[in-house]
Amino acid sequence: MGKPTRSQQQVLALLDRLNRPVSAREIYDHLSRESRIGMATVYRALDALRREGTIKVGVRANGEAAYSPLPLDRHYLHCLHCGCDIPLAACPLGHNLQPLDPAIPFTVYYHTLEFFGVCGDCQGVAS
Amino acid sequence: MGKPTRSQQQVLALLDRLNRPVSAREIYDHLSRESRIGMATVYRALDALRREGTIKVGVRANGEAAYSPLPLDRHYLHCLHCGCDIPLAACPLGHNLQPLDPAIPFTVYYHTLEFFGVCGDCQGVAS
DNA sequence: CTGGATGCAAACGCTTTGCAAATAG
DNA sequence: CTATTTGCAAAGCGTTTGCATCCAG
Numbered sequence: 001m002g003k004p005t006r007s008q009q010q011v012l013a014l015l016d017r018l019n020r021p022v023s024a025r026e027i028y029d030h031l032s033r034e035s036r037i038g039m040a041t042v043y044r045a046l047d048a049l050r051r052e053g054t055i056k057v058g059v060r061a062n063g064e065a066a067y068s069p070l071p072l073d074r075h076y077l078h079c080l081h082c083g084c085d086i087p088l089a090a091c092p093l094g095h096n097l098q099p100l101d102p103a104i105p106f107t108v109y110y111h112t113l114e115f116f117g118v119c120g121d122c123q124g125v126a127s
Numbered sequence: 128m129g130k131p132t133r134s135q136q137q138v139l140a141l142l143d144r145l146n147r148p149v150s151a152r153e154i155y156d157h158l159s160r161e162s163r164i165g166m167a168t169v170y171r172a173l174d175a176l177r178r179e180g181t182i183k184v185g186v187r188a189n190g191e192a193a194y195s196p197l198p199l200d201r202h203y204l205h206c207l208h209c210g211c212d213i214p215l216a217a218c219p220l221g222h223n224l225q226p227l228d229p230a231i232p233f234t235v236y237y238h239t240l241e242f243f244g245v246c247g248d249c250q251g252v253a254s
Numbered sequence: 255c256t257g258g259a260t261g262c263a264a265a266c267g268c269t270t271t272g273c274a275a276a277t278a279g
Numbered sequence: 280c281t282a283t284t285t286g287c288a289a290a291g292c293g294t295t296t297g298c299a300t301c302c303a304g
Contacts (some may be wrong), residue, residue, distance in 0.1 A: 005258085005259060005260090006259080006260090006302090006303095007259075007260075023293090024293075024294080025293080036260090036261075037260080037261080038260065038261040038262060038263095039261090039262090039293095039294085040260075040261070040262080040263095040294090040295075040296080041259080041260050041261070043293095043294065043295070044259080044260085044295095045259095050207065051207050051208065052207075053207055053243070053244065053245075056243075059186045062269095062292095062293095063190075063192065063268080063269075063292095063293080064292085064293060064294095065190070065293080065294090077231065077233045077235070079233075080177065080178050080179075080180060080236065081178060086231060086233065088228065089228065092220060093219060093220065093240075101215065101216065104204065104213060104247075105246070105247030105250070106204045106206075106213065106242075106244055106245070106246050106247060107244045107245045107250070108204070108242050108243070108244040109207065109243055109244040109245070110242075110243055110244075111240065111241060111242045111243065112239065112240070112241050112243070113220075113238065113239070113240045114238060114239050115233075115235050115237075115238045116180070116183075116235070116236055116237055116238065116239070117180065117233055117234045117235040117236040117237075118180075118233070118234045118236070119232070119233055120231075120232030120233065123232070123234070132278095132283085132284060132285090133277085133278090133284080133285085134284080134285075150268090151268075151269080152267095152268080163285095163286075164285080164286080165285065165286040165287060165288095166268095166269085166286090166287090167269090167270075167271080167285080167286070167287080167288095168284080168285055168286070170268090170269060170270070171270090171284085171285085189267090189268095189294095190267090190268080190293080190294075191267080191268060191269095192268080192269090
């Protein structure tokens with residue numbers, strides 16, 4: 001990872017401050033209040049941070065990407081009916097995930113783990 | 128769930144036949160050779176199948192959705208540099224995932240679990 | 255001075271929606 | 280016959296790209 005650009009610093013600072021998954025548009029909305037910045041720059045910064053493993057990318061129900069700082073490693077139950085998200089208290093995998101398969105040379109930066117199904121409120125509800 | 132529509136049957140049959148994650152466009156391309164069908168119908172069928180937990184939706188590197196039949200429950204190592212995907216032989220979680228947190232009322236249909244990092248070939252390569 | 259980073263706006267591509275015709279029950 | 284599903288085309292919207300400008304080293 002080379003030296004972070006100005007925009008990368010801004011994005012990272014915001015992610016750390018908000019400390020939750022945020023969409024590119026939300027990032028843009030926040031940052032454009034403080035400084036002059038374009039959506040393209042936001043996306044380019046996010047992509048750079050993503051490629052060097054500094055941030056984690058998830059996908060929302062509507063398909064848009066949600067970015068979070070790596071320390072925020074939370075998992076959710078996603079209801080397929082109402083779309084609600086229920087956070088899990090802890091990662092079912094624990095934290096020692098590096099040696100998945102010793103035969104495969106691969107350095108894990110992070111993982112995503114999401115559960116999909118039907119929440120309590122939607123149990124007896126028609127489609 | 129309810130009675131599947133014609134298009135849902137077509138989509139499901141194709142997914143089972145291909146037995147791998149497939150994009151909506153790929154599905155459309157396949158099905159439109161056999162019968163007269165529109166992209167919108169493909170998406171509507173996929174969404175219905177997704178909501179009833181019959182199929183699983185993942186996301187590709189370029190952001191497009193990839194759909195797979197549930198029995199195809201494989202996990203991958205995704206390289207953040209070259210974008211290659213290395214399949215895992217088995218799910219690290221095992222198969223008994225229902226009782227995540229007994230206090231939370233939620234029926235799990237399936238889960239997604241992906242690892243992100245750097246593959247062996249990309250280990251010493253510049254960004 | 256030189257290469258990379260940024261802003262802006264236009265282009266892209268995946269997905270969704272409006273609506274009339276076709277189909278199911 | 281009534282409700283649902285489908286095709287088509289157009290619109291929507293998140294994301295990417297082209298290019299001139301700006302900034303860092």
